[in-house]
Amino acid sequence: xxxxxxxxxxxxxAEAILWxxxxxxxxxxxxxxxxxxxxxxxxxxxxxxSHQSNLELLVPMPAKNQQLTTFExxxxxxxxxxxxxxxxxxxxxxxxxxxxxxxxxPEQSLILDLISDEIExxxxxxxxxxxxxxxxxxxxxxxxxxxxxxLSTTAKITAKSxxxxxxxxxxxxxxxxxxxVGVLLLQKPIIRKVDQFVITPQRFGAVRDLLTSLPCASRxxxxxxxxxxxxxxxxxxxxPDRYRLxxxxxxxxxxxxx
Numbered sequence: 001x002x003x004x005x006x007x008x009x010x011x012x013x014a015e016a017i018l019w020x021x022x023x024x025x026x027x028x029x030x031x032x033x034x035x036x037x038x039x040x041x042x043x044x045x046x047x048x049x050s051h052q053s054n055l056e057l058l059v060p061m062p063a064k065n066q067q068l069t070t071f072e073x074x075x076x077x078x079x080x081x082x083x084x085x086x087x088x089x090x091x092x093x094x095x096x097x098x099x100x101x102x103x104x105x106p107e108q109s110l111i112l113d114l115i116s117d118e119i120e121x122x123x124x125x126x127x128x129x130x131x132x133x134x135x136x137x138x139x140x141x142x143x144x145x146x147x148x149x150x151l152s153t154t155a156k157i158t159a160k161s162x163x164x165x166x167x168x169x170x171x172x173x174x175x176x177x178x179x180x181v182g183v184l185l186l187q188k189p190i191i192r193k194v195d196q197f198v199i200t201p202q203r204f205g206a207v208r209d210l211l212t213s214l215p216c217a218s219r220x221x222x223x224x225x226x227x228x229x230x231x232x233x234x235x236x237x238x239x240p241d242r243y244r245l246x247x248x249x250x251x252x253x254x255x256x257x258x
Contacts, residue, residue: 007087019079020086022187023127023167027058028071035063078127080192085258089242093183096176102169128189129215130165131227134158137237140181141174182238190214194231198243201255204228 010016029036040056061068080086097103134140135158139151143159151159166184168177185191190211197210208224211231216222232254235243246253 004082004087004090007082011084018082019076020082020187021075021079021127022184023078024075026071026075028068028075029058030063030068030072033063035061035065035068037061037068078189080187080189086186089183089186093176093179096179100173100176102172102176125161125165125219127165129219130188131190131211131216131231132162132185132234133230134162135230135233137234141177144168144172144177145174178238182242185234185238190216191231191235194235195256198255201253204252204254207232207254 004018004020007018010018027038027040029042036058038056038058040054040058045052045054063069134155136155139155140159140162142148142151143156144163148156148159166181168180168184172180186195193214194207194210197207208228211217211227212224216227217224232245232252235254236245242256242258244255244257
C-alpha cells in the first residue's frame, strides 16, 4: 500500500498486516495463486460502483509468472510494516499539508535544478540499503530551497543524493519540510529497523553493530560509525519528539520516547 487510510479498518482484523511503500504506483493484486495487474485502485470509482466511474484495466495473470514474482520480491525489499505510531506520524503531516493547502502529486516531485548542475550526485542507492549521508541535517533545507551557494562541495553532493532518495515535493516551508522528511525517514526499511531497535535504550556500539548486519553494510562506501552518527543526527533533528539522546558515563545512549 502507499495510502494508509485503510489502517483503522484493518488493524483489528486477526492475522492482518499492512505494509507501506511510499513510491508504490503499480496496481498489483494477488490472492494465493490468482493475480490481477492493471490500473485500478480499490475504490468505488475504479471498480465501477459510482455514477462517474473511471475506465480501468485489470488483467488476470498467473501468480508464478517470473516477472511478477521478481516484482513482488523487489516490492517487499522496500516495505515497512505499519503500526499506530507510523499511522499517527503520517496523519499529522497529511493534516498539516491539508491545512496549508499543499496538495502533493507525483508530478510535484522535486526536480533538483535547484542545486548546481555541475555538482554530480552519487550513484542511485536502492531503497533497502539507503541511509542519509549528509552529515549535518540542518543543511538539507538549505540545499532544497536553492540556497546551496553557502554549502561546501561535499555538502552539496550529499544533500543532492539525499534529496533524490527522498523525492520531496517542491515549495514546502521549512517547518513542513522537516516534518515531511521525518515521515519519509520512518518509511525507509533500515531506519525502521533502527526505530524498532531503540524502543529499548541502546548504546552507540549496539546500533552500530546492528547496521553492520543490515543490507546497508554491503555498500562499498559503508562505514558503520559514520553511518550511525549521521543517522542519529537526522533522527534527532527531523523527529525530535520521537527520540532522545543521553550521554551517561561518556557513552551515547539513544532511545525512542513515543
